[in-house]
Amino acid sequence: MKEKARFRLLRETVGMTQAAMASALGVEVRSVKRWESQEAPQVPPQDAWDLLGDALADQDRAVGAALGSPPARLPYWTGGAEHAQWSDDPSADWRMDNAAQRRIWATLRDRGLEPEVVDGRGR
Numbered sequence: 536m537k538e539k540a541r542f543r544l545l546r547e548t549v550g551m552t553q554a555a556m557a558s559a560l561g562v563e564v565r566s567v568k569r570w571e572s573q574e575a576p577q578v579p580p581q582d583a584w585d586l587l588g589d590a591l592a593d594q595d596r597a598v599g600a601a602l603g604s605p606p607a608r609l610p611y612w613t614g615g616a617e618h619a620q621w622s623d624d625p626s627a628d629w630r631m632d633n634a635a636q637r638r639i640w641a642t643l644r645d646r647g648l649e650p651e652v653v654d655g656r657g658r
Contacts, residue, residue, distance in 0.1 A: 538578060538579070539570065539571050539572070539573060539578070539579070540573075542570060542571060542579045542583070542584070542587070543571045545587045545591065546571075546587055548591070548594075548634065548638075549587060549590035549591055549593075549594060549631055549634055550628065550630040550631040550632070550633055550634025550635070551586075551587070551590060551628070551630070551631060552628075552630060553567040553568060553571075555628055555630075555631075556583065556586065559586055560582060560583060560586065567583075570583065590631065593635070594634065594635045594638055597635045597638075597639060598635075598638050598639050598642050601639040601642070601643060602642065602643075602646075605643055605648050605650065606639075606650050607650055607651060608650055608651045608652075608653050608657065609636050609639060609640055609650045609651070609652050609653070610622075610636065610653055610654065610655045610657070611633055611636050611652050611653070611654065611655075612629040612632060612633055612654070612655045613654055613655070614629065615629050617629075617654065617655045617656070618632065618655060620655075621655040621656050622655065636652075640652065
């Protein structure tokens with residue numbers, strides 16, 4: 536089913552794990568796995584699509600801001616502990632922040648700019 540593949544693609548594009556999605560929606564991880572499984576009849580519910588749409592819109596805003604004022608350096612987190620210690624928003628998911636950074640980097644690179652990628656501490 537194309538819908539299931541698209542759902543997984545969007546979830547992975549925004550950097551959201553199945554566990555994070557399940558937690559945000561108050562469901563079991565196995566539910567998210569079923570929504571993505573080609574063999575299972577369950578399809579992703581609208582609130583799951585909405586969650587992904589909101590996350591993608593957040594990424595789009597970050598990309599737009601980067602285009603307006605291209606950063607010289609992009610932080611790329613090595614893990615949750617580093618993110619919690621050094622991020623401007625330690626409550627955010629480091630995987631989702633990294634996914635946004637990948638989109639920013641690719642968009643800037645496509646425009647002939649390539650910011651330096653550094654760890655969360657700026658090294």
